[in-house]
Amino acid sequence: MSRAQTSSPVRMLVALARPYRRSLALLLLVSVVVVALQLAGPRLVAVGIDAAVRPASRGDYWPLAEIALALLAAGALTWVLTVVSRRGIGRVGEAVTYDLRCKVDGEFARLPIAYHERWSTGLIISRLTADVDTVSDLFANVLSGLLTSTLMCLGVVAAMLLLDPIVAGVVIASILPALVLTTWRVRRMAPTRIAERDAIAQVTADAVEPLGAVAVVQSLGTEPWHAHEFGRSSERLQKISRRIVATMSTYYGTIEAATQLAGIVALTVGALRVMSGSLPLGALAAFILYVGMLFGGLRSTSFVLDSMLTAFAAARKIADFLDGEQSVPESSDPIAPPLPLRGEVRLCAVSFGYQEGSREVADLDLVLRPGEVAAMLGSTGAGKSTIAKLIARFYDPTSGRVLLDGIDLKDLAEVDLRSMVVLLTQEMFLFSGTIADNIRLSRPDATDQEVTVAATAVGAHPFIAALPEGYATHVHQRGTRLSAGQRQLIAFARAFLADPAVVILDEATASLDIPTERTLHQALRTLLSGRTALIIAHRLSSLDITDRVLVIEGGRIIDDDTPARLLAKGAGAFAALYRDAHGQPRGTEDPAGTWMPL
Numbered sequence: 285m286s287r288a289q290t291s292s293p294v295r296m297l298v299a300l301a302r303p304y305r306r307s308l309a310l311l312l313l314v315s316v317v318v319v320a321l322q323l324a325g326p327r328l329v330a331v332g333i334d335a336a337v338r339p340a341s342r343g344d345y346w347p348l349a350e351i352a353l354a355l356l357a358a359g360a361l362t363w364v365l366t367v368v369s370r371r372g373i374g375r376v377g378e379a380v381t382y383d384l385r386c387k388v389d390g391e392f393a394r395l396p397i398a399y400h401e402r403w404s405t406g407l408i409i410s411r412l413t414a415d416v417d418t419v420s421d422l423f424a425n426v427l428s429g430l431l432t433s434t435l436m437c438l439g440v441v442a443a444m445l446l447l448d449p450i451v452a453g454v455v456i457a458s459i460l461p462a463l464v465l466t467t468w469r470v471r472r473m474a475p476t477r478i479a480e481r482d483a484i485a486q487v488t489a490d491a492v493e494p495l496g497a498v499a500v501v502q503s504l505g506t507e508p509w510h511a512h513e514f515g516r517s518s519e520r521l522q523k524i525s526r527r528i529v530a531t532m533s534t535y536y537g538t539i540e541a542a543t544q545l546a547g548i549v550a551l552t553v554g555a556l557r558v559m560s561g562s563l564p565l566g567a568l569a570a571f572i573l574y575v576g577m578l579f580g581g582l583r584s585t586s587f588v589l590d591s592m593l594t595a596f597a598a599a600r601k602i603a604d605f606l607d608g609e610q611s612v613p614e615s616s617d618p619i620a621p622p623l624p625l626r627g628e629v630r631l632c633a634v635s636f637g638y639q640e641g642s643r644e645v646a647d648l649d650l651v652l653r654p655g656e657v658a659a660m661l662g663s664t665g666a667g668k669s670t671i672a673k674l675i676a677r678f679y680d681p682t683s684g685r686v687l688l689d690g691i692d693l694k695d696l697a698e699v700d701l702r703s704m705v706v707l708l709t710q711e712m713f714l715f716s717g718t719i720a721d722n723i724r725l726s727r728p729d730a731t732d733q734e735v736t737v738a739a740t741a742v743g744a745h746p747f748i749a750a751l752p753e754g755y756a757t758h759v760h761q762r763g764t765r766l767s768a769g770q771r772q773l774i775a776f777a778r779a780f781l782a783d784p785a786v787v788i789l790d791e792a793t794a795s796l797d798i799p800t801e802r803t804l805h806q807a808l809r810t811l812l813s814g815r816t817a818l819i820i821a822h823r824l825s826s827l828d829i830t831d832r833v834l835v836i837e838g839g840r841i842i843d844d845d846t847p848a849r850l851l852a853k854g855a856g857a858f859a860a861l862y863r864d865a866h867g868q869p870r871g872t873e874d875p876a877g878t879w880m881p882l
């Protein structure tokens with residue numbers, strides 16, 4: 285299921301069903317046979333009453349036995365076919381659930397960062413679980429149910445018309461109010477079902493959000509606030525559910541009354557026809573049975589229509605979610621980067637705003653020469669991370685171009701771009717799995733030896749080897765079994781193994797002890813050696829490995845020089861930052877501009 289295929293819920297559903305169209309067609313055929321067998325029941329009863337009762341009263345039981353056998357055979361066949369079709373449809377439903385979940389999950393992971401920044405994890409989980417299950421139910425139950433119940437209604441109408449058009453006409457007229465009521469209910473329910481999907485997603489979001497930051501929640505004591513938020517969204521869902529239940533109860537109650545009414549009409553008109561000799565008694569009995577079947581079919585049609593509405597609402601939500609963001613569309617005709625890569629990064633008159641009208645980066649021109657290590661400094665909100673995200677193509681510029689070795693990032697295949705540019709974020713995220721798994725994430729085909737070489741290069745090997753299970757040590761969720769410094773070393777080893785031409789590093793803000801900082805600096809030196817690098821520096825001490833410092837303010841470069849020269853200038857944003865970092869009063873900077881290397 286490509287993004288293009290998901291542009292409407294219907295198209296998405298058709299794409300999902302396509303691989304199973306043969307099984308579905310076969311199963312639907314079986315359903316048709318089941319309906320035909322069920323319709324045959326009242327007809328056989330009619331024949332039994334009209335043609336078998338009298339011979340039986342004369343001692344000839346054979347016609348009655350024949351009818352009984354035919355009813356038995358129809359019942360047995362209905363049972364077998366129902367079991368077969370239910371099982372088959374259940375299997376298709378399971379297969380579709382599996383496909384949809386894998387595809388949706390894969391699509392979510394590939395969605396641009398803009399998307400993940402906008403939508404909460406809880407909302408995404410809701411799409412992946414509740415909505416996917418609802419859509420799958422469409423295949424598992426709803427489609428076959430809709431077909432069976434619609435066929436049942438049409439079949440009953442046809443059978444009644446064949447039996448006696450006059451009684452049939454009166455019965456059909458008596459069900460018209462029920463039909464109008466069904467249409468009203470389905471229409472009324474459509475927006476409610478969509479609101480229900482949103483409410484379910486919000487409940488999931490409110491439940492998941494605090495779980496992702498349990499330590500923060502507990503340390504700040506914000507449990508009551510989260511409980512209040514969760515209570516509010518649950519209440520909203522409850523109100524919607526109550527509305528649904530109220531509509532359904534009124535509907536089903538009215539349909540029950542309409543069934544009784546139609547039964548009375550069929551009995552009265554049918555009896556008059558029997559008395560006038562225009563309708564056999566058996567046919568009247570068949571009519572009464574058909575009225576029951578007709579309303580049963582109507583009730584099920586209404587029920588499955590409601591499930592269908594729910595499934596469509598869920599499908600719309602999934603389709604909207606997948607289609608909503610195209611902020612970094614992949615080129616249909618990507619350019620293969622020339623090898624070996626040089627790693628030159630060039631931003632030409634780049635402007636960018638997260639929202640329409642905003643400009644977080646303004647007319648930025650920047651060239652990072654191959655192998656150069658530059659640091660970005662600037663106050664909070666200055667635009668450093670935004671520039672980094674533009675170079676990693678998490679966003680495309682509003683205007684201007686970002687080039688890598690002369691090629692516009694928009695013209696590179698995503699897989700090439702990701703292997704050429706690695707962005708190391710502050711989180712240094714580790715996933716559940718072993719240390720080796722986590723290092724190998726950047727190159728799944730790397731051998732154990734290559735993993736060890738990468739870990740050794742960045743200085744992670746000693747601490748890994750000292751663990752009882754070494755590289756096979758399970759890091760648990762988000763690497764909580766490891767220290768912050770150890771997590772960073774593993775992330776560095778992962779980047780080293782990927783061997784990118786360009787590294788962008790958003791340095792962790794959390795302060796580490798001096799020996800750990802020293803180890804990390806050494807690791808960073810190794811990692812960045814021979815690569816172009818841009819560091820969002822939060823510690824001035826990091827600048828001893830940089831060739832150049834870019835001071836960013838308001839999305840612009842306001843200073844660009846070597847660290848030593850910038851400091852020597854004395855004034856300016858960089859010197860101010862230096863003073864802030866070292867607590868020195870103005871004018872006491874080291875005039876030589878020397879650093880305080882670790």
Ligand SMILES: Nc1ncnc2c1ncn2[C@@H]1O[C@H](COP(=O)(O)OP(=O)(O)OP(=O)(O)O)[C@@H](O)[C@H]1O
Pocket residue numbers: 401638639644662663664665666667668669670671
């Ligand atoms: N996803 C986003 N959506 C909307 N605005 C954003 C988004 N991310 C950042 N911004 C805004 O863009 C501006 C620049 O943010 P950016 O994260 O680039 O700053 P920064 O220099 O990296 O700050 P810090 O040092 O605090 O990380 C800020 O005003 C910020 O509020």
